[in-house]
Amino acid sequence: MVLSVLAVVVVAGAVVGAVMLQRTAVTSNRLADRISPASTGVQQLVTALADQDGGLRGYLTTGDRQFLAQYQAGRRAEQETVARLRILLGSEPELLTRIDQAEAMADRWRARFAAGPLAGPATTGRGVSNVAEVVEAGRGSQEIRTVLSRLSRDLQNARDAARSDLNTARAIRDATFITILVTVLVGGVLMMLLLRTVVLKPLSRLRAEVRAVSAGDFERVIVGHGPADLVELADDVEVMRRRITGQLRATAEVRARLEAQTEELSRSNAELEQFAYVASHDLQEPLRKVASFCQLLENRYGDVLDERGRKYISFAVDGAHRMQSLIVDLLTFSRVGRVHDKVRELDLDEALDRALSNLARSVRDSGATIHREPLPRVTGEPTQLTMLFQNLLGNALKFRRPDTPPVISVACSAVDDGWQITVTDNGIGIEAQYADRIFVLFQRLHTRDAYDGTGIGLAVCRKVVDYHGGRIWLDADYHDGTRIHLTLPAAQSGDSGAADAGDDSDLAAVPAAHQSPS
Incomplete structure (x- = not known):
């Protein structure tokens, strides 16, 4: 559950952070790429109109066509600036309307005051009779600058609104990241507490019981606690303990029987060895007597016995000697590996x-x-x-x-x-x-x-x-x-x-x- 909550918070925070980052980027780009250059362009447009007004009024006052060069330069600057502003404010229809309005007023102003002088002959002055016309031309130029001033204020307001929006997006972004960080930290602490309470303590208890069994307490029953996985593990260990205990009991019984059989076999081997030793000596004594008396019989009555009788005595003596050799060899074979230096x-x-x-x-x-x-x-x-x-x-x-x-x-x-x-x-x-x-x-x-x-x-x-x-x-x-x-x-x-x-x-x-x- 904790991991699920953490995942939801992280995913939601990531989405909000991504949206705020996108919003910050868009607003920053609008400020840097359109609003700020447009504000500069409006100031340039005001300057271009001021150059036109100054050149035109100088010409109207003095009649010197040299002032018209200033007017022409201002006119070209105006055209370039307006074209650039239309591109910059293409996605700002309200501000673009202000540009159109100012441009229309400038066109009317030029048609009224500049069409005649530009088409007339060169003179060195037009006299005092031109004062009213000069004042009227200045008034028209002032109205155009008023419109441009409003456009400048609108751009400043747009800039302030964009900066406010940018600050808001940054604040939301930072708050989102801080929320994610705090949530992860709190979730990590909570996970540690849960692991310690739900997993580590039951696992430590199971480990202690297993160590007690491995130390020799084979009759200790292992009981599982905690999550289902640990309980299942404890049950498996308990089954293993019971099987090992059963095998140990069976092994102990077999070992006891083997020890008893080994002891009995050792006793039997000792008795058998003693019996073989005694029996070999007891068997050799009658054989020696048989061989000795047969030889005495041959020595004493050999002259009265025929060839067959002497041969029978020889067979008896040879058999007794071979029996003695066989007994000695058997005794030697049986003692190899048991009676030794x-x-x-x-x-x-x-x-x-x-x-x-x-x-x-x-x-x-x-x-x-x-x-x-x-x-x-x-x-x-x-x-x-x-x-x-x-x-x-x-x-x-x-x-x-x-x-x-x-x-x-x-x-x-x-x-x-x-x-x-x-x-x-x-x-x-x-x-x-x-x-x-x-x-x-x-x-x-x-x-x-x-x-x-x-x-x-x-x-x-x-x-x-x-x-x-x-x-x-x-x-x-x-x-x-x-x-x-x-x-x-x-x-x-x-x-x-x-x-x-x-x-x-x-x-x-x-x-x-x-x-x-x-």
Whole structure:
């Protein structure tokens, strides 16, 4: 409503101001372009008639035609001035009538007094007998000037009326602009008061309620006040609060259940770990007894048993030993990532040295040659990383080609997310179709008669690499043996510890049997 009133006042004031400005311009133009020049023209016309009267009376008095030159000049000035006044007063019919009246009287005056002298012969004087005619001519000229004086007064009155009209228009214009200004100021103040009362206070109240909810008072009901838009906004916020509150309740319930399940799972894992540890020891004891008594039976009664009986005893001992190995490997697999040393920053060279030390006998017996590059520093568990290298190198030693000494290389290169370690051998290799199967628990590609083992080694490697945040895979494009890549994140300190890793000049190609343990 306030804006509507302001708009009406401004529009009305603009119209009135425009009309007054137009009126002021018209009046100013009338004064400057017609009334003032016309007043000057009337004065010039009076002067021109006075020149004619003076010249004519001088001629009538003296008879000297030289006075007629003054008369002729006044006549030409009169004609020019009258023509200009007719143009200036073309839109002023009353004033133009005065001009016509004065011009008619001047024509009669000239016809009466000037026609004869202008047509007569030149003389040097006409004597005293011309005094009455001179007086009569002066009286006629005075009547014309009287008419022109009235015209001058009429022009002055018109000028005064125009100035009064101009002042009135200016006063109305100024009053209109002042009214517009006052109305806008009053409307602005009123708008501020209305905004503060109707909008800002309800908005501040809504803001306070929303902040209270955001501070944790989720049960606070938000009620809208003020204009309909704010009430609708408050209703929408209340609906949002109810939905968020419902989601929070549901989330709290889910979190409570997850915490309970996590606690139960942790307890179950602890019990399962204890059970696996105890069960592995309890299972190994009967197996050791079976193997021991079978061996005693073979030693004591071997001479009375036939070949088949000795073979049966050998089968029993081998089964017991394989069962022991399987139990130990399962226990090792289950403890990866749960029972471990303290995670710290270490050199991978240390883990590789320990693995080679553990495999020293196998390396010596197989005549293997180990090529190794300087390895970087990583953050991890020393025991598990040693187990990683021991399984990879152990597989390379185990699955070698017949009558061919193993050649194993351990290389390192930097990648975007850390370091890539590559272990390559010249063994029997792995077909590309088994690239994923070899990292699965108990997946064997050969019979136990060809190669011993439980099929857990590479599964342990994957579990160790996954635990350290890396990945491991088989290079299916390598066909001269087996090549396995794995990645490990760099040490948090950023110090690689192997600035020259990957430089062929640093390769150490010496038999592993001669490597000193860490």
